[in-house]
Amino acid sequence: MAVGDIAMPHMHVVKGVKIGVTEAYVRYPNRRDLVIFEFAEGTNVAGIFTQNAFCAAPVHVSKKNLETGNIRYLVINTGNANAGTGSIGMENALKMCDAVAENSGISSNQILPFSTGVIGEQLPIDRITQAVPKAFPCDQTWNDAAHGIMTTDTVAKGASEIFEFDGISYAITGISKGAGMIRPNMATMLSFVTTDMPISETIVKKLLKESADQSFNRITVDGDTSTNDSCIFAATGQAGGEPIQNEQDPRYAVVKEILFRVMKRLAQLIIRDGEGATKFITVKVEGGKNTQECCDVAYSIAHSPLVKTALFASDPNWGRILCAIGYANIKDLDVEKVQVWLDEVQLCQNGGVANSYTEEAGVKVMSKPEIIIRVHLGRGDATDTVYTCDFSYDYVKINADYRS
Amino acid sequence: MAVGDIAMPHMHVVKGVKIGVTEAYVRYPNRRDLVIFEFAEGTNVAGIFTQNAFCAAPVHVSKKNLETGNIRYLVINTGNANAGTGSIGMENALKMCDAVAENSGISSNQILPFSTGVIGEQLPIDRITQAVPKAFPCDQTWNDAAHGIMTTDTVAKGASEIFEFDGISYAITGISKGAGMIRPNMATMLSFVTTDMPISETIVKKLLKESADQSFNRITVDGDTSTNDSCIFAATGQAGGEPIQNEQDPRYAVVKEILFRVMKRLAQLIIRDGEGATKFITVKVEGGKNTQECCDVAYSIAHSPLVKTALFASDPNWGRILCAIGYANIKDLDVEKVQVWLDEVQLCQNGGVANSYTEEAGVKVMSKPEIIIRVHLGRGDATDTVYTCDFSYDYVKINADYRS
Structure with a gap:
């Protein structure tokens, strides 16, 4: 039983983010276990990843693709971590991207793959690639996505805030998963946080690092650091307005505070739902x-x-x-x-x-x-x-x- | 239930070591919870202790008294660790020594005190000092001592070997306790190992350090390092023969191997009896x-x-x-x-x-x-x-x- 207030809040829509969720039978039948995020063109995406030397195949691929930039999709499976899976695991992580590329017309290296679940077993990649088309068109909700990434989680985890600058309303909305193997740098923890505010790539990276250090990197369930933990922050800019280009922008401090609050909430939800937690x-x-x-x-x-x-x-x-x-x-x-x-x-x-x-x-x-x-x-x-x-x-x- | 072979072996007598065990009602009535070791004059004693910054009062006193040397008694209570007990705790650790001094005519600073049990409560020092005389004359067995230092241990732990040089038979015999809070540097682990072989003080220290590093400092139950762990090695020399003065002595390597085997056995017994251990x-x-x-x-x-x-x-x-x-x-x-x-x-x-x-x-x-x-x-x-x-x-x- 999760501890205290774990209710999913109203999840504000983030303009420029579309979500697809479907069943791929990765580990169990009849459960949503494949989630796709689609980002509008021009979205700036930053990621931080596990420090574990045995980081999972999708972590390798995501890190590499992030370097190229211009990321348009995230594809996430639960049930299997694709970690400790050698060269076949690497091929499978790439195949997940290829499947999304085929269904979207976007290049494979503009797609970031994520996996969570059991370590050391090969992905049922055929079932995953066959399921990808079912996630399109991406027309589902943040709530669906929050459920679609759960493993031993007992509750779906989300946080969302809205704020306004110069008459424009913006949202920061995100989800997380994880219940054990949680400690700094990060854990079998996945988190995806987005905003429709326009923010430069440099500032997106900076905001993510600063917020994650004081949130996802400050939680522990059992001291085990996973092979797969990843935290993504994406700014689509689709709500309009001038982009934040530097820290001197007076909006920077405000956005940073809100992002930190959202990430802290997402991180604390993982602890509140810690495996066996009663306190x-x-x-x-x-x-x-x-x-x-x-x-x-x-x-x-x-x-x-x-x-x-x-x-x-x-x-x-x-x-x-x-x-x-x-x-x-x-x-x-x-x-x-x-x-x-x-x-x-x-x-x-x-x-x-x-x-x-x-x-x-x-x-x-x-x-x-x-x-x-x-x-x-x-x-x-x-x-x-x-x-x-x-x-x-x-x-x-x-x-x-x-x-x- | 302890795992595997945990049987107490025949505990060979160590000449120059006498043992007193009695009931002091430190925590529970009707159980042996106070143990006294008496060493012959001329015994060389070395000790290694917890690295925990909150080391217990008796650890402070034992370290200090070891510096003076010429140690003649160890006094050990179970049921209460006398740790986190401030200045009263220090007074009580000294009072334990004083009580033994009064009953033996030996100076207080030639006595090493040890405590194990609950942290953060004051010792029932009056009950302990009143019980000390009952431990004299020290005429009990290693088996009694092994039982008298148990806390959450489910079995008494002992190891003993005999060997011979130049027609003289020597023994290395020791006991240990501990079942949780066990990790390197060491744990709520107490161990007292003795031999009747004559060994110089320098070599006693060296043998203890080398053997403990590969035994007591290589075990873990839960990663918690206690405030009280102590390991003592004492050589009485009472079996006779020339003392080992340096590593070049051909007996050095042989004794080191036997001591290491005894200490490894005592350390492994702690793991076999680890709290809740099934493997x-x-x-x-x-x-x-x-x-x-x-x-x-x-x-x-x-x-x-x-x-x-x-x-x-x-x-x-x-x-x-x-x-x-x-x-x-x-x-x-x-x-x-x-x-x-x-x-x-x-x-x-x-x-x-x-x-x-x-x-x-x-x-x-x-x-x-x-x-x-x-x-x-x-x-x-x-x-x-x-x-x-x-x-x-x-x-x-x-x-x-x-x-x-």
């Missing part, structure tokens, strides 16, 4: 010398199975939190200055339990479905935040059963 | 440029919750193994050269599934209680090995219930 946890680390050490401490806590099982059990075992801070390898950390809070309840001060702390208050706050673990390192002004979930029986169940 | 996994990485990158890859696999749940499920999901190799951050890894085997079954070659692989063979080997995951990186001659266990429902259950 949504924000780990906020303050008082560091620099952002990196705050990030390291936050991930050390967010990855600790002992912290995560204590969260599942609603056990205010603050010793496990201190312990995780202690093995984050922060040079010359003065443990006497470390403070820890669960929401407003101070757990630790001076390297031990806080004077004001009572077990009763600890249990009460730990029983909430959404908890902020706040750490102050007492050695500077830097801060960073990571989002995670707890670790339950169901995590084991889901991942022990995933292939069956 | 004992050896991760052997070969063909690396250097030992460090082999170690990094091995730990990346051994820590992956997705690999560990697949092992629990006996699911030969080799994609998860490749994926874990891929995010170990090995620079310029050529994935085409990576090969992976489960025991003798080759899973992967050329960055994908091996030609010879069949799912039937994969399932068969994954169903075994002891499995060797062997990875060849294809870029050098270095090798390293790490031991771990699978990740089961019971891991979550044990750690969600630990404090209750």
Whole structure:
């Protein structure tokens, strides 16, 4: 069961984006598992991808095609990740593009392929290429697309906002998928975010990187980084108006804030739907010398199975939190200055339990479905935040059963 | 249930080592939870300790007292780790030493204290100091000691060997405890290993470091590094003969091999008894440029919750193994050269599934209680090995219930 508010909002139409969704029987029959995005000519597209050395075949192809530019289609299958599939996998990723090219008249290298699902099995490529024509004409909704990219997700994930400049209304609308194997750089996480605002290619890239760093690159379910994670941001420009060409454009900061909010929402939805998650946890680390050490401490806590099982059990075992801070390898950390809070309840001060702390208050706050673990390192002004979930029986169940 | 052969062997007596075990009611009534080791005068003692910044009060005291040297006693409680306990915790660790000093006439700074159990609660120090006299005279067995240091362990852990030089018979005998929060540098792991062979202080330190690096520092249950882990090696010299003074002594290599075997056994017993473990996994990485990158890859696999749940499920999901190799951050890894085997079954070659692989063979080997995951990186001659266990429902259950 996903945690907290996971409702799909009204998904505002993005001019210049068309969506096709169909059933290809990639892994299971009778489910929508193939999604195509069609972008208007002139759309600027940027992407960021997994850092995993075993990145999947479609990641290789997408990276290469993005270099050429002028991207017009995305083609996405769920059910099979086309990862660890060698040269046949590369051929199949290209065949996915070819199939879209044949049905659209667009060149294959203007198409980006994406796959998610089981690693290490070959795509049923014939079923996919046969299904591609059924996705045309691309006349379906963002909601359909959000469902069509799900794997172990229990809910479809979307975020959308509208805003206005100079009398023109713009939308930023996106979807994401992912429930496990989620951690920075990114995870079996796919996300596709678009706007109809005109934005130059350079600024599209910059906006994507900055927003993803603080959203998709700040979440973790289990610490496993997938072979397939990809995040795409596309600006079609079809709503009209002058394009944003540089950061000095007063619209830049506004758009950046909205994009960040949309991406943070999409990233947090992945955690709220984390495999077996019963709690949504924000780990906020303050008082560091620099952002990196705050990030390291936050991930050390967010990855600790002992912290995560204590969260599942609603056990205010603050010793496990201190312990995780202690093995984050922060040079010359003065443990006497470390403070820890669960929401407003101070757990630790001076390297031990806080004077004001009572077990009763600890249990009460730990029983909430959404908890902020706040750490102050007492050695500077830097801060960073990571989002995670707890670790339950169901995590084991889901991942022990995933292939069956 | 511990995995495989976990039987306590015959624990050979070590001349110059006496053992006292009693009940102090640290956490639970009616259980042996206080252990005292008494060493003969002239015993050389070395210790290695957790790298966690929040190391426990007894770790601070033990490190300090070891510097002075001439250690005569170890005093160990289970049930409470005396970690995250601030200045009161420091006082209590010293009081444990004082209590032993009062009962033995030995100076407090010749005594090393150790604690294991729940983090962040104050020791019931009065109950401990009142129980210390009951441990004297120290006339109990290694078996009693092995039981007296258990926490979530389901079996008492011991290893012992005898050997002979120049007509003199020597013993190396030790115990360990630990079942979770186990990873390099070390874990809520305590281990006490002794010999009656005469060995100089320098060589005792060297032997301990070398043996622990390849044993206690190569195991992981859940990736959490504890505040309390400590490993002690003591040589009483009471069996007689000339002391080993340097590595050129022909006995050095022989003793090193036996000590390594004893420590590896004690370390592996911790994994066999890993919290919720149903399988004992050896991760052997070969063909690396250097030992460090082999170690990094091995730990990346051994820590992956997705690999560990697949092992629990006996699911030969080799994609998860490749994926874990891929995010170990090995620079310029050529994935085409990576090969992976489960025991003798080759899973992967050329960055994908091996030609010879069949799912039937994969399932068969994954169903075994002891499995060797062997990875060849294809870029050098270095090798390293790490031991771990699978990740089961019971891991979550044990750690969600630990404090209750």
